[in-house]
Amino acid sequence: MIQDTSAQDIALESKTNMKKVIFIVIVVIGLFFLGASMLFSSPSANRSIExxxxxIATLEVGDLIRDVSATGRIVAANAPQLYSPEQGYVELKVQAGDTVSIGQIVATVESPELQNQLKQERSEMERLKGQLARQELDARRQTLQLTKTLDLAEVDLQAAEREERRAQASIVNNLISQIDLEKAVDDLARAKLSFKHAKQEVALAKDTLAFELDSARSTVSRQALVIDELVRKTTDLDIRATVDGVIGNLLSQQRSLVAQNAPLMTLVDLSAYEAELNVAESYANDLSLGMPVEISIGGQKIVGQLSGISPEVTNREVTTRVRFDQQDIAGIRQNQQLSARILLENKSNVLKVRRGSFVQAGGFVAYKIEGDVATKIDIQLGARSMREVEVLSGLSANDQIIISNYDEFIESDSVLLN
Incomplete structure (x- = not known):
């Protein structure tokens, strides 16, 4: 007897449990894709980059040396030019690159005009000397004549005085008349007056002769100065080196006709060097004399100071001169290329970060890193050097930012770093 059908039944899993499992898997997958979608579409990560x-650099607090980079070359501190003192034909005694010592004759200018003028002035000097000697003889002759006139006036005065005394004695004895006495008195007065005028005329005549002789001597002295000046000019036709060094450039040809003050050659004093730097015009207002400069040349660093700043801008650059603190520098040559740092300012306890390409974006934004996300924030930069920049606002010490170029993701508010 068959009681029931239980022996033929097969146990099956519940369809309800299977549906729950499938539902849970679908929900998990959906949540994953939804989270990923929200992650890449949210403002915290618009883009993903490696x-x-x-x-990446970390902000820190410390000292910042504000500087500016420049390039330039080594130049001689003393490189004078030699000029022709007169018009004439130049004869060069040296070649470019020759070593010369101070006082050495390096060129000679032949000036026939100057030589002829010197001969004329010397001839004029001889004429003036002869004229002076003749005036001295005339002065002696005139002085003798004046002395004779004065002596005769004195003799006449003495004779008049004797006649006046004789008349006075004769009138007492009634030997002469009153009229004869008065005539003797008048003759004495006339003799005194003549002698007085003769003395004055002699004195005036001697002063005149002395003045004329002094004038003639002054003319001779002036002519001597003219000759001395011409002799000096003639001597200067032998052009001498003004420094110990080498001949730089020859600016005229051998036996060529040169004008007065025409440049002949350049000397280079190798005992003292300076650096000539070209600085961008944007830093022109920050430069001042005496600023320290670090120069890198030939594997060595040299310290100097700004000694000159050009007042004009050429090709958007300002030319400056740097004087070295030490002159016994080995291994440098004229026109040798160099690089330099001009130290503009030293600031202490500032928030700073290593300089990067992000500065070229204007220095108004930066990407601050928090975890794996870099978020764009507004910042303000201050002083800038070749290696570091000052951060005035928007960031704090120990913050990390991207300092490389932002062109690839500048439009994104945030970036995911993989």
Whole structure:
């Protein structure tokens, strides 16, 4: 007897449990894709880039030396030019590159006009000397004549005085008349007056002769100065080196006709060097004399100071001169290329970060890194040097930012770093 059908039944899993499992899997997958979608579409990560493709720097507090880079060359501190003192034909005694010593004759200018003028002035000097000697003889002759006139007036005065005394004695004895006495008195007065005028005329005549002789001597002295000046000019036709060094450039040809003050050659004093730097015009207002300068040349660093700043801008650059603190520098040559740092300012206890390409974006934004996300924030930069920049606002010490170029993701508010 068959009681029931239980022996033929097969146990099956519940369809309800299977549906729950499938539902849970679908929900998990949906949540995953939804989270990923929200992650890439949210403002915290508009784009994804490789962390290794960007440069990251940490902000710190410390000293910042504000400087500016420049390039230039070594120049001689003393490189005078030699000029022709007169018009004439130049004869060069040296070649470019020759070593010369101070006082050495390096060129001679032949000036026939100057030589002829010197001969004329010397001839004029001889004429003036002869004229002076003749005036001295005339002065002696005139002085003798004046002395004779004065002596005769004195003799006449003495004779008049004797006649006046004789008349006075004769009138007492009634030997002469009153009229004869008065005539003797008048003759004495006339003799005194003549002698007085003769003395004055002799004195005036001697002063005149002395004045004329002094004038003639002054003319001779002036002519001597003219000759001395011409002799000096003639001597200067032998052009001498003004420094110990080498001949730089020859600015005229051998036996060529040169004008007065025409440049002949350049000397280079190798005992003292300076650096000539070209600085961008944007830093022109920050430069001042005496600023320290670090120069890198030939594997060595040299310290100097700004000694000159050009007042004009050429090709958007300002030319400056740097004087070295030490002159015994080995291994440098004229026109040797160099690089330099001009130290503009030293600031202490400032928030700073390593300089990067992000500065070229204007220095108004930066990407601050928090975890794996870099978020764009507004910042303000201050002083800038070749290696570091000052951060005035928007960041704090120990913050990390991207300092490489932002052109690839500048439009994104945030970036995911993989």
């Amino acid at each position: 962390r290794a493709s960007v440069q």
